[in-house]
Amino acid sequence: MADEVLRMQNITKIYPNGFVANKDITFGVGVNEIHALVGENGAGKTTLMKILFGMEPAQEGKIFINGKEEKITNPLDAIAKGVGMVHQHFMLVPSLTVAENVTLGVEPMKNGLFDFEGAVKATQEIADKYNFKVDARSKVRDLSVGQMQKVEILKALIKGAKILILDEPTAVLTPQETEELFEQLFTLRDSGVSIIFISHKLEEVMRICSKVTVLRHGQCMGTHDTEGLNEAAISKLMVGRDVVLKIEKEDPKPGKPVVSIKNLVKINAHGKHVIDGVSFDIHAGEVIGIAGVEGNGQTELSEVLAGLSDFASGEVKLNDTSIAGKSVREIRDLGMAYIAEDRMVEGVAGDMSIKMNIMADRFEKKEYKNALFMNEKKINEAVNQYIKEFEISCDGPDQPVRMLSGGNIQKVVVAREFTSGANFILACQPTRGIDVGTAEMIRKTIVRKAREEGTATLLISADLNEVLECSDRLLVMHKGKVVAAFPKANEVSEETLGEYMLGVKEMTQEEMEALL
């Protein structure tokens, strides 16, 4: 293929823990092409792109740029060969200005010193060329998320990128910002930049990409023209079977309120009201979903409810007891279980055994103790039971958790949290980045526990499908406030939800009360 700007051939990548992230992947990108790279979480998209950008070495495989084989061993190589990457998590230095961030690595110099004015000029020039509106002199920490992303793209362009990798660029954007981004991507494409667009939003892929390469479990499922393809067909390639999006569930029979939150306010270290007067109840037997673009107070709300951080004012009651000033232990004893947003940070201790991780919240209980020492026999019995019940595939209870796959690590987390006997489950991003099977098990368990055991659940998730299908009532958070409430989550359309999530619309207090 003569007009191919990039070809990655037979790429294999095995991580030190033995996880095969990419297996014999081959794909090519043409000139003036927006090429989608799709796949489920953990399918190996990001790894593949990190190899292309020189951030991870591949064990096998070749990379051709403009038909020439290239060895890319570090990002500098990649940049020199015209590859630019916009990471999922922004790679910016907040206390520096836009111009400094954009020119970092290729700083203009004058008399041997850094030329700030030159940097501003260069940034402004490239921004004007591609019609990006940013102020080169403002500090990055004062920018909106959408603007930060523009800075990221400018960073790649100023280094002469001809192949631009965008890793889930729309995940954090509002629809308006997404529109703007697409316009800019078209401009870039027409001026000769090839774009690799990583996403799992298939309608976006269908809209802006001409070709799509599908990865599944680290293997390539082929490259296809998007023309003549539909979303269902792509998703079939991605998952290997039709995605089951519906969870069968009866209507809830809400009991007494288990959690009641009144006028909760939290102010962060920068003085910002990250939770700004939030009030709602969670009743026994129901699942409340919280939707919202990430960074609108959901994380902070979960931290407050889990007892991990203080709040400024308001009241939170769990089973009729206020949690203000209580330790995590006390709140857990009141009946809270917590599936943390980032499992490697708060969900497990990676170097510790499966046994210690599962028992971490309960090994101090009397039943696991023998006078001075712990009752190993009881503990082993319990752990083996959990491993069996949650089908954790491992070598045994003493294996360090970090050696498991993401899905199995999450099973360790839920094996602990679902069995702690709590009547309130705080589930944050419970299925992020794990395999479909485990995700389905977790979702079904959440709903089943609500219906059969009367558990009250707060489900905070960025996965709209998940909040819509699992929740009974649905709340939307925007800028630290609850801006919309829906009595039946599965009847809400994604479009309506989007408008509230992005702050286009907002319900009044009365409207919300009337609806619930």
Added chain:
Amino acid sequence: MNKTQKIESVMEVVRILVGLLIAYGVALLTLLLISDEPGFIIQQFIIGPFSSARRIGSIVNLAIPFTICGLSMCFMYAVNKFNLIGEGIFMFSACMVTLVSVNMANMNLPSVVMVPLMYIVAILTGVVFAFIPAIMDRKFNANVVVVSLMLNSVIAYLATWVMRYLMLDSTIAYLGSKEIPESVQLPSILGSFRIQSGLIVAIICVVLVSLLFYKTTFGWKMRIVGANPRFATAVGMSALGVSFAAQLAGGAFAGIAGATEMMCNYTRFQWTVTTQHGFDGLLVAVLAKKNPVLVPIGALFLAYIRIGADVVNTSGDIPTEFVTVIQGIIILLVAAESFLSGTKNKLIFKAAEKEEKEKQAKAAA
């Protein structure tokens, strides 16, 4: 995955051994370069420590404080706090034991009362001094390394002051305290080896700490907090509280170490600077990978090199200080993550590849 686990643990042992070998090699090379009669000196360094029952006994005796200090540092290291206050506590505990026993000398209490009492004094000293950096760490998030090091300097002066103003023996020609009563001078055991009875204390400590680490809830808590404090907090532990308590426990063992050394090895308190035992403890804890069961092995190894250095010092006029350099190299090599990590990753990759191929072969068949 089972293979990965095996490779990791085998490589860990290999890493430590290779690290020790390299450091040992550096030691031999140094001797080769600076000595007039390298052959003899190197031979002395390697086998000198085993040349007499007395010297073998010295290795064991030297390993006693190293073991207890190593246990002390295991507590600090387990919760990832490099609280180095053990260095100061070791000295001050010996000072306090001397002060209390000297003042109680005329009460003529028997050993069975005095020795346990001395250990209580030592433990209290340890806990009180470990409390300072630990509480500052807990309440103010103050850097525990810098605070403990500063405090060690303060402690050294304080101990000197105590000796000079509260228990000085003006009848002797050198600077030293009054003699401690015989009731707190612990005897030697095992005849010609002249091994100190501190050995018994060290063994008891190893057993106690190992049980504490692996069989009690506190041990579990410490290890979880050390591995991931945020996780520990999220599942309801008080990460700050646990690491605080671990530091106090570490202080207590440093106190026991200082008291044992004082009562087994000296009749007067005469230190004016700290003794490096705290840092030796850190080396031992690093070598043992914070596992108290392995601490005695690390301590014996360190004692062996030290005695070797002493031997070459007396027989060849080589200053013993070169051992601290060797000690530093050992810590660096053993703690270095990337040391031999390439080999490890290659092995894991090969194992994974093999597994994959086997799977494919099975699938084909």
Added chain:
Amino acid sequence: MSIDWVAFIAEGIKMATPLVFAALAALITRQAGMFNMGIEGMILCSALGAVVFAHYGNSVWIGLLGAIVIGLVTGMIIAFSSLTGKTDLYLTCIAFNLMATGGTVFVMYLLTGEKSTTSGAFRAYAVPTIDIPLIKDIPVLGRIISGQSLLTYLAVLSVFLVWFLLKKTRIGLRIRAVGENPKAAESVGISVPKIGYISFAFCGVFAGLSGAFLSMSWVQFFMKNMANGRGYIGLSAQNMANGEPVGSALAALLFGFTDSLSITLKNQTKFPTEFLNMIPYLATIFAIIITSMIAINKKRKIEKGMAKGKEKA
């Protein structure tokens, strides 16, 4: 009891010199995101390096150069172990300081046969003191500002050089970027370890000057463990000022005065010297407590919503 206050202040400035250099050394590695406790050992090695080079090179300037070279070499050792060997930086520094304590005595013994000081075996070399014309004749001020060691004036100059380096040069920009978000720097092809090495090199120069002051200005010989915690004090000084050069230097000056206080009281009163010797260390501990308390209170106040004048939402 009468205390000569002018001498006290002059002494304070003198004693602050090695601390200012130490603080600057610590500050540059901190800006690159590393808490470098190894400065203590680096200063110690440089102090020995200074007298050794001066003795064999027969010149104080060669001694000064030697101190800087040793500072650089030791900095590279720490950088190698922590950046390339990926050893925990705390552990690296503790191990390195241990090696420095024993290693300097070992080298001193090999060269001189002495184990505590080089004063008998090596000739004394001193960095010249400088009398500033005009100012030296002003009564009180003259005694304080004039007549200090050349290195003291260099320390003042260095504070501004470091400020300039961090704010106005490319390498300064990169050091700050690496310190604040190493991933961001890496993503644009800046080698994080390389910047780490460079910041350790700058750190080495200042640690070298600090060591040179100790063995060629404060006294004119090397003695066992003569850094005596000054590296840690410098580290705490820059910590108090959040890594800002001028603030760090002022904090170091403050610690210099505690040193001077201890010396002045020792000379002029009958207080037990043990307690006077503790002053600089206790001052450091208190300074750490106070700065940490201020930082924590500020955070708490804001989080409780008591800070005023901040925007809502």
